Amino acid sequence: MEFIKSKTLTLFKSSKGRLQTQFCELTGVAPATAKKYLESSRYDLPRAVDAYFNRHPNKASAGSVNVDKTNPKDIAALNAVFDNYKDPEDNNQIDIDGTLRYLEDMDITPEDLSSLTLAYLLKSPRMGIFLRDSFVKYGNNITA
Structure with a gap:
């Protein structure tokens, strides 16, 4: 039983790590900031990203340079x-x-x-x- 509990905890931590990485990639923030937003949103990635960009609207398009909207x-x-x-x-x-x-x-x-x-x-x-x-x-x- 202890093995299953340990394995589940490892998978859970791994999922949190992936979410944190995705949050960092989407927003360009440091892992500590990502962790703060993810924890406050109960690790709901879309909600956490939304909260971040609602709080920092000027950063919402900072990384969006792949396509020129006027081109x-x-x-x-x-x-x-x-x-x-x-x-x-x-x-x-x-x-x-x-x-x-x-x-x-x-x-x-x-x-x-x-x-x-x-x-x-x-x-x-x-x-x-x-x-x-x-x-x-x-x-x-x-x-x-």
């Missing part, structure tokens, strides 16, 4: 990516099937925390749904 080529590229996954019945939305294909193409499983981060960064209104406007507007937040 027609970048906007066209984001629209082309969106079009690969869009809902056949609604040109302005990626439905759950398109989202699953998109995640698969990016080597992300739906269970991976990265899928939640992606949904957060692209301002997904509902589970498995992305809207064209948000995808194009916030697509610059995604890095490989």
Whole structure:
């Protein structure tokens, strides 16, 4: 029984470490700051990131330099990516099937925390749904 308890504790600490690393990657903060926000949000990564950027709105776009929002080529590229996954019945939305294909193409499983981060960064209104406007507007937040 002690072995199982020890193994569970190790996995739990490992999960916390991964969340802390993801928080640091998303926000660019030090691990101590990440830990503070994660603890206050009970290790709910999207909630912790949201709390951080709500408190520091000027830093929300500091790392978003991958795509120039005013560059027609970048906007066209984001629209082309969106079009690969869009809902056949609604040109302005990626439905759950398109989202699953998109995640698969990016080597992300739906269970991976990265899928939640992606949904957060692209301002997904509902589970498995992305809207064209948000995808194009916030697509610059995604890095490989």
